[in-house]
């Protein structure tokens with residue numbers, strides 16, 4: 669399973685990359701706004717900076733919601749760096765744009781996916797990645813992990829190439845369950861990735877090893 673980090677914060681991206689387990693980055697307009705990145709020039713420069721940190725697969729989201737606008741914006745984003753994946757919302761013109769980019773050989777990430785029907789449409793249009801949002805479904809008392817399982821099953825039935833990129837991952841259990849289900853990728857905040865390190869028995873075990881070593885060495 670691949671790990672993407674879901675942030676536009678350069679320090680967090682560097683920290684995850686330095687850990688040696690990062691496969692890519694996803695951003696969205698809210699995450700860019702959180703970092704105070706606005707204006708075409710600044711946005712482009714920020715994506716370039718992200719691409720300078722990681723090896724590949726940096727999702728950059730279009731703001732337009734009409735076909736022509738998404739094509740124009742997506743082409744501009746794709747020009748920034750070969751590592752860019754154009755992120756397109758799951759709307760009617762978005763599906764057409766995914767098909768267009770697929771024919772052009774430009775990678776896409778279909779975002780804001782909340783149903784199996786939307787997942788089928790995106791795969792048929794040729795999306796490279798599909799982003800179903802787990803946490804936001806959980807927020808409205810539905811089970812986001814059930815959706816991941818359903819989509820993985822459907823994609824397996826038909827051998828679709830589209831990779832399931834589990835998004836809106838809020839905690840380590842989400843990530844571990846996605847691994848059990850067989851999601852291709854998870855994207856999550858840094859704290860979810862580093863949270864995988866934690867176990868109280870690891871901490872107490874290490875403390876004891878160091879204590880015993882110190883005693884034996886007469887320290």
Ligand code: E4P
Pocket residue numbers: 674694695696779799801803804835836837855
């Ligand atoms: C996915 O690409 C989105 O950026 C993200 O995972 C949304 O997560 P949230 O629901 O925690 O905002």
